Amino acid sequence: MTTPIDLTETRRMPGTTFSVVVDDGPDYLSMPKGMATYQAPLLPEPELLEGCTAGLELLRQLQRSLSRHRVGRPADVLDLGPLDLVNRRLVDQTLGEGEVSVIEQGLQGTRAQETRLAGVWRLEVPASGDCAGRELIEVAEIPRFVRESAFIGTIETIGPVADLADGVMNAPALIAEIEAKVAEWRPGDSAHIINLTLLPMTEQDHAYLDERLGRGHVTILSRGYGSCRIVASGIRQVWWVQHFNSDDRLILSTLEVTDVPIAALAAQEDIDDSRDRLAEILEALG
Template identity: 50%
Template sequence: MAIDSFGSVGPGSQPAEADGGELQYMEMPKGMITFARPILPEREDVAGLQAALAVLSAVADSLAAFSPGRPNAVHDLAGLDNANLALVDQVLGEGEVSVICGGDMQAQESVLAGVWRVRRTGPEGRLASDTIEVGAFPSAVMAQAFAGSREALAAPAVYPAGVFNAPPLIAEINEHIRRTGPGVEPHAINLSLLPHTEEDLVFLDRLLGEGSVAILSRGYGNCRVTTTATRDVWWVRFYNSTEALILNTIEVTALPQVASAAPEDIADSHGRLIEILEVYR
């Protein structure tokens, strides 16, 4: 199987199987090519949009009250009409992190770090819920991220031909899965620096399995993060401007830091939102 010099695994990197089957991978979030600051309306243009301003004021209060480990604050937008929703959309804009969770949930970080728009769809793609979450990462996504996942990797009795360095990595991954929890630093396995064969990577990819969450983060370049079907095990891949894989890692952690809003950025978001709201008071 042909894999590039960085050992990539993913769409287009593997030929079709001999039996005609193909590996299937979750589609990554799209539409995140450029960063655009929100275009805010003039003060006179928000007359009568008190419901939207009340929601945004409540979001500002949640930002002020944020602390690591505290449950996310959730603000339901179901009661807003189209005009009020449009104002919320303008103020929040689109930030650096986009998330797909399964086939029915999407989350988008706003231009205010730690403020997330979370939407669920129902039958026929109809909007089922529309909320704002304030926190390091959407709790609605985390609740599904590893639902039904296996607790550890089972090493096979016999490894496929060409697999040499995967066995010790399986033991390393299992050891750190047992240690994950609050306050535990992420454990990263840098596959770009470790010796491995093409067969090692394909074997690991299949053994870990495919999870339900795909994240695109542009805060640290173009970074794509996906869950596996193994608890607290993530693929974290960095790409350059030409879409070449430059860093390929497996992270064992509750949530990779690249996808999480930092406390200092959330504090800054509070100050920025207060400044915006002052214009309309």
């Protein structure tokens, strides 16, 4: 797969440290470092909460969303637009930044950052046409735009290649396997995983796969269990999944035919835990 380009500039979502590469070519998220663990936020003293009524109410709405949300159901969405700077800072400080970052490429350019509360996402939706930009919070296993936009305009079959480059050995058979699994795939099916690390693949095989599968519109980075980069391919329901060690060395590379790879998803247990953590935070805020 293509390696990340060097940072030339960063864009930052208000209140987070989520950054993406800005370049004339495609956007790539920079690889995260280390493993993220939950850290309780440093909350303001009660006397400093005057004027934060709107921010506190939004956090209470978020708590109610976490209490009722179930994985697999539509996302619960809260709009940050009405909050002034003081209330926005309270929400930013309370939610912080979590393990997973997402960028939509080649379409509207929506970006998402998971907060400290797993399953709670901060979204930045750029302005488009007559629609103003928006900043949202979503409660979901993965932001809804991931499923909606990852494979827009992609294909289901690649077709044969008459002339193969020297050194291409096993990649054509893998393409045939992928196409068959894509044709069989239905929502709710378990992921079909091809472990490229364990296969006898030549450098030319990897290049062939990279060229023939192409890219879709979503890149996901997770640092929950080491660094993991997940990229939608140009074939419907096919994802590149790469795991890296602390030195950014690739240690596991797979192709997955699935809805969204499980490595990127918040589980119901995560959302329930976030509900309890936010309840503790709101109790501390008074």
